[in-house]
Amino acid sequence: MYLLFNYLSMHLKTQMQYKSSFILTFIAQSLSIFTEFFVLYSLFEKFSLLEQYNSYQLLLIFGIVWFGMSFSEAFCRGFDHFSRLIKNGNFDLLLIRPRSLGIQIIGSEIAYEKIARVLTSIGMIIFSIIKLNNEMNFINIIVIIICCTCSFILFFSIFIIGAAFCFITVEGLEIINIFTDGTRQLGQYPMKIYNKIIFLLFTFLIPLTPINYYPIEFIFNGGPWYYALMPFSVIIFLIIAISIFKLGLYHYKSTGS
Amino acid sequence: MSFIAVDNLTKTFRIQRRNSGLKNAIKTFFKRDCVEVKAVDHVSFEIEEGEIVAYIGPNGAGKSTTIKMLTGILRPDEGVCLIDGLNPFDDRKKYVSKIGVVFGQKSQLWWDIPVEDSFDLLRDIYKIKESDYLKIKEELVKMLNLNDILKTPVRQLSLGQRMRCEIAASLLHSPKILFLDEPTIGLDAVSKVEVRKFIKEINKQKKVTVILTSHDMSDIEALTNRVIVIGHGKKLYDGSLNSIKKKFTSHKKLEIIYKKIKKVPKIKDVDLIEKSDHRILLDVDMKNNTISNVVSIYSDACEIEDINVIDEGMDNVIIELYKEYQL
Numbered sequence: 001m002y003l004l005f006n007y008l009s010m011h012l013k014t015q016m017q018y019k020s021s022f023i024l025t026f027i028a029q030s031l032s033i034f035t036e037f038f039v040l041y042s043l044f045e046k047f048s049l050l051e052q053y054n055s056y057q058l059l060l061i062f063g064i065v066w067f068g069m070s071f072s073e074a075f076c077r078g079f080d081h082f083s084r085l086i087k088n089g090n091f092d093l094l095l096i097r098p099r100s101l102g103i104q105i106i107g108s109e110i111a112y113e114k115i116a117r118v119l120t121s122i123g124m125i126i127f128s129i130i131k132l133n134n135e136m137n138f139i140n141i142i143v144i145i146i147c148c149t150c151s152f153i154l155f156f157s158i159f160i161i162g163a164a165f166c167f168i169t170v171e172g173l174e175i176i177n178i179f180t181d182g183t184r185q186l187g188q189y190p191m192k193i194y195n196k197i198i199f200l201l202f203t204f205l206i207p208l209t210p211i212n213y214y215p216i217e218f219i220f221n222g223g224p225w226y227y228a229l230m231p232f233s234v235i236i237f238l239i240i241a242i243s244i245f246k247l248g249l250y251h252y253k254s255t256g257s
Numbered sequence: 258m259s260f261i262a263v264d265n266l267t268k269t270f271r272i273q274r275r276n277s278g279l280k281n282a283i284k285t286f287f288k289r290d291c292v293e294v295k296a297v298d299h300v301s302f303e304i305e306e307g308e309i310v311a312y313i314g315p316n317g318a319g320k321s322t323t324i325k326m327l328t329g330i331l332r333p334d335e336g337v338c339l340i341d342g343l344n345p346f347d348d349r350k351k352y353v354s355k356i357g358v359v360f361g362q363k364s365q366l367w368w369d370i371p372v373e374d375s376f377d378l379l380r381d382i383y384k385i386k387e388s389d390y391l392k393i394k395e396e397l398v399k400m401l402n403l404n405d406i407l408k409t410p411v412r413q414l415s416l417g418q419r420m421r422c423e424i425a426a427s428l429l430h431s432p433k434i435l436f437l438d439e440p441t442i443g444l445d446a447v448s449k450v451e452v453r454k455f456i457k458e459i460n461k462q463k464k465v466t467v468i469l470t471s472h473d474m475s476d477i478e479a480l481t482n483r484v485i486v487i488g489h490g491k492k493l494y495d496g497s498l499n500s501i502k503k504k505f506t507s508h509k510k511l512e513i514i515y516k517k518i519k520k521v522p523k524i525k526d527v528d529l530i531e532k533s534d535h536r537i538l539l540d541v542d543m544k545n546n547t548i549s550n551v552v553s554i555y556s557d558a559c560e561i562e563d564i565n566v567i568d569e570g571m572d573n574v575i576i577e578l579y580k581e582y583q584l
Contacts, residue, residue: 006381014369017410089363095330097382098354250332253270254325 003099007107015112022113029116033070037062037124040188053190056128057220061212063124064144065187068151068211069180070117076156078108080180082163092254101249105163140219143228150231151211157234157241158183158206164241167248179206187212207233258339259303260466261327261434265336268297268322296322298490299336306433309460309467311477311498314487315579320470323487324438327468328358341433354383357427357465361439364419365426366411372422373407376429383430390429397425401455417448424452428459435459437469441476453479474572486578493582505577510567511539511551518559527551535562 015022040062041055053061073080085091085108094104125144129136162176183206191199191213202208210230217223271291297319304310314320325331327338329345329352338345343352359365366375380390398404401421406414414422420440427435437456441449453476459465471477477484477498484501486494494501514536521529526542541551548566555561 003381006378010367010370010374010378013374014367017369089360092325092330092360093363093365095349096328096353096356096358098350099382100350252331254322254331 004103004107007103008110010107011110011112025113026116029113030120033066033117033120036066036188052192053220056131057216058190059124060128060132060144061190061216062188063121063128064147064151065184065212067118067121067125067148068153068155069184070114070121071152072155072159074111074114074118076106076159077111077114078105079156079159079163081109082159083166086166089254091252135220139228143215143219143231146228146231147211147215150234153238154207154211154234155180155183157238160238160241160245164245164248167252183208190216207237210234258342260306261304261338261340261468263303263327263336263338264301265299266297266301266323266326266333266338267295267299267335268319268326268331269334270294270296295490297326297333297487300487300490300492301336302485302492302495304466304468306466307460307464308483309456309469309481311481311484312468312470312487313472313477313484313575314493316472318487319490320487321438322490324436324468324470328356328436329353354430355432356434356436357430357432358436359420359423359427359438359440361420361437361442364411364423366419366422368412369410371408371410372403372414375411375422376426379426379429385430389431393429393431394425397428400458401425402451417444417451420444420448420452421455424455428465431463432465434466434468437467437471439471440469441471441473449473449476450479456480474575486582488579488582494578501578502574505574505581506543509541509543509548511541511548512565512567513537513539513552513555513559513561514563515555515559515561520558522554522558524551524554 037059041058044055044058078085082091082105085094085105090108094101094108097104125148129141129144158176158179162180165176183202186194186198186202187208191202191209194202199209203210210233214223214227214230218225218227270293272294300319300323312320312323322331326333327340327345329349332346340352341355343355345352365379366372367378376394379385380387385393398407401424403421403425406418406422411419411422424437424440435456440456441452444452456467456469457480460467467480469476469480482497482499484494484496484498485492486501510530516535518537521532521537524546526545528540529537530540531538537555539551541548552561552564
């Protein structure tokens with residue numbers, strides 16, 4: 001853990017070499033997430049799909065999914081950009097260090113500018129919690145925190161699976177973006193609007209509904225208690241992802257001289 | 258049991274083959290032609306503690322692949338290597354804390370940050386005790402003359418300075434074995450000599466076992482007498498550098514510049530390589546001839562203007578060696 005902070009500070013030192021560019025991207029990143037939400041909001045307003053959820057609930061779902069995505073983009077960039085690590089041979093250098101690969105891959109790249117999005121989404125979540133004060137109690141807030149954490153684990157796991165494929169293909173696969181960006185795109189809307197097949201796909205293939213549907217139902221629509229525990233199913237997904245990664249490592253070929 | 262025991266190490270890669278052209282490119286998209294290439298083919302050798310061993314071979318011979326297996330980066334398909342009682346791939350974390358690796362073409366230093374910060378991070382990665390760390394760092398800084406560059410960001414260092422830092426970085430945790438993959442690649446003459454001197458010193462002082470690959474024969478001549486030659490993945494030679502040298506300098510080249518020649522004399526075991534109007538290049542087998550003998554025969558046959566004896570340099574020795582093994 002201490003090592004992780006060290007990596008963080010190293011990246012910060014690097015980042016500080018290019019200050020103004022950093023500040024500008026930081027601002028741009030947090031603005032972009034707002035535009036996303038306004039597009040979404042106006043769409044929903046137009047098509048009056050807001051019957052089932054009010055706009056703050058919408059913001060909450062949006063915030064939870066974006067938090068998970070941004071947080072893993074910021075701090076697990078190494079897995080997201082794993083193909084680079086393999087292509088330029090730097091992955092070899094990680095293998096000759098007596099530390100866990102996970103920490104080292106995370107430490108290999110940190111996207112500080114994405115923290116803007118993390119903060120914005122946290123802001124959105126807090127704002128919606130305040131506005132939804134009537135329906136909030138201690139348990140519900142805990143459930144929301146669990147949702148956020150598990151949302152992060154979900155995207156992190158997808159990144160790991162994507163990285164595992166790089167062992168075989170070297171080149172990063174565009175298909176992984178379908179899963180990461182696709183999951184985010186789909187997940188930022190309430191799952192109710194999709195048809196059954198997509199709903200099932202994003203329950204059993206990628207555990208998205210356990211994060212942005214079941215717990216929300218528990219909080220606002222009186223779903224049964226176990227709906228609140230559904231987010232924990234992403235841990236199984238994480239274990240599967242790590243196993244796939246380990247399998248890939250076994251077949252690692254390295255590149256060049 | 259030797260310190261490093263490599264037994265029948267084998268690594269096979271599948272390489273895709275396709276003919277050029279768009280049509281073939283599309284074809285391979287659906288059906289791939291794979292050829293299995295043995296990058297390292299049943300290589301065995303043993304190395305004792307404190308040795309310096311040069312591992313040489315032409316490009317693509319399997320040097321780097323062997324190094325990668327010895328450093329635990331790649332898993333061997335067949336065979337075992339046991340180094341200091343550990344299996345590099347299976348006991349990775351335990352094993353790599355005992356080794357230092359320098360890849361001449363990859364940097365372990367952080368590009369935008371002063372060298373010292375990279376060292377500090379390595380201290381935490383290897384969990385080096387602060388007191389040990391300071392002592393070793395000071396020692397290395399002194400030996401490699403890094404004092405002035407320790408606070409400079411890596412991107413502003415010259416290649417020679419950077420390589421010295423890389424070597425220091427790989428020795429901070431006092432490894433027992435040092436792997437150097439082309440440590441002098443791209444360095445100027447002065448830096449090369451410095452790096453070599455340091456490697457020798459560290460080997461002597463700290464009994465660090467050094468395994469290095471290089472294409473620069475002067476590196477190898479300066480550092481070690483034991484070479485392992487590999488080609489097409491197979492071990493071809495393992496022994497002293499001197500005996501290769503002796504074997505392959507059994508021939509010398511003799512260049513004779515003359516004014517007029519009546520007839521080219523025929524001498525046993527002397528081959529004519531080139532003949533132009535005023536110049537003859539001979540290949541003299543030193544077993545049965547002496548240079549003076551050949552010259553005296555030629556001086557009878559023609560009016561000699563100048564003579565050059567060309568001793569085969571180490572590079573040529575290696576070329577001859579590769580030729581003999583048909584690499």
